[in-house]
Amino acid sequence: MQRVMVDPEVPAEVADLFRRQGPLLSRIRAGWRPEPASNSSRLPKRLLRWGLVLVGVFFLMNVRQMVFFVVTLFVFAILISALANVEPLEAGVSEHEIYRQARWYEGRYLLPEDFDHDAGLLLDRARQAVDHVLRSRVNATGMLDDVRNSVMLPAQEWEIARLLAKLSALRTEHRGLTHGGSTPEVAAAMAPLERALAASEAAVVARVEALERYAGHVANAERALRAQEQIEQLRARLPRYEELLAETGADALAVPEIGRLSEDAGRLEQALRESVRSAHEAFRHLDEPPAD
Template sequence: MSPQSRSPRLVVDPALPESISSVLRSAPETLRAVRMGDIPSARGPDPAKLFPTAAFLILIWALTSLSGMLMTLVLILVLTGLRRLTADPTARRERRRLRTAVDHASRFVLPEDLDADCGTLLRRAQDATETVLDSRVNRAGLLDTIDNAVTLPDQIWQIATRLVRLSSMRAEHRRIVPGTPPPEVAEAFSPYSKALEAAARSLTRRVQALEEYAAQVRRADEVYHSYRQLEQLSERAPQYEELIADTVGDELAVPHLRELTAQAQRIRDLFAESMEGARRAAGHLLRAEGPGR
């Protein structure tokens, strides 16, 4: 399935602590409700309960003493606290999610925040990042040009937030200029349209740099498997040499050994070349960030 037919995934600011980002990731529906403004008002004291309670305390004061009223107040507070502690844990978790989403409403990007073109770009960037992070060469620590676990999530966050801004400004532009202006004034509107187009081109180039990095990593990953197999065989090279020397004549043994060495070197060179390509692509990716980081 192509990125054009798939929605982007939720993006959470990687600078957030894990305790907060995990709550945000676990509640996409809550995040959508917050984004749509469907937020329950904060619960304050219930007047229907506040006034009878106050009257009850005044009565206790009148019938006993100030200390009696205070003891009754403490008892009421303790019972209220126990009631909250024994409340439905699911409801408590949902309140926590809602509170966290409201407090960090600017620290996540939903698919609904993007128009179709920007959503496609973000999905392409996410797919490229996933390719790099899941690669064997990355897990083996061979992509030492950049710290992918830190740099790539940061790249996705930067791209996502800028795509949100572009989507918003495109929508605003369509509201203000819903159709084609008359020819005699069209030139006056052109700079605004060109600014949006330039921003889209810049973000597209940045996503393409990320995809080029992923393509180079994929190529290195394909060679890496053969490279690892070769390394295991190289440890047994003396046994192979002995086998050739024992089973063929001397005049044939030398060419066989030379071919064994040459093939091994070709695989090593190919792997080194693929890793160098990945490192160059990583450098291009970092330069593609531009001055607006």
């Protein structure tokens, strides 16, 4: 499922707001503007002050006057509700504020409609790979370069999204030019452009595949870590099993087999080190600038 993509250099609170308000950003992109704020938006505050004054007079009234006063308060509440012409979309955020932020950070966010079908699929693959790495335990425990991951991977994801949006726009224009057929001369002139689009797509695919390879090494490290932890838990229980075997006289045959747990733990520890080393290698390859 596609979502709003935001440049990682945009402040986090604004980026979160954009991700939650994708439909409104689409309307803004299409030319929608919020209604100008008018002086009537200040009127409820004035009415509220007058209402507080009236409450102070409440206790000086007789019964008939009290009934009239309650009806007046009811009408007062309706007026406040009707005159509040800027409704917040969420706590503390209005359409005007989202419009202002969207205009300020124009070009720093991308919407689902910025990507054609193929580009959307590629972007989903990149996002899944990045999410898998950043949410992994081997990253959270510092076995990987978690600091560089938290900076470099979102930057890679944004760069892939930016390139896919440009590629999608050019492909859409290209399809529009060739709609309804073209002459051999036009087809020959457009052939280099089609090759450029294909080469650009292949370069972005290579970036996505590099992310996926890195995520694959991280997944191997995750599996090795889980297996090592399970073997360590079994090894911690060995003394109880050995005691039981000694008491029952069955230790001569069973102890050697249980003792292999230590060997298994050693092998898994080595596998974990190899997996983490492979992940670091994949990270360094991912961090290399693309060849010209």
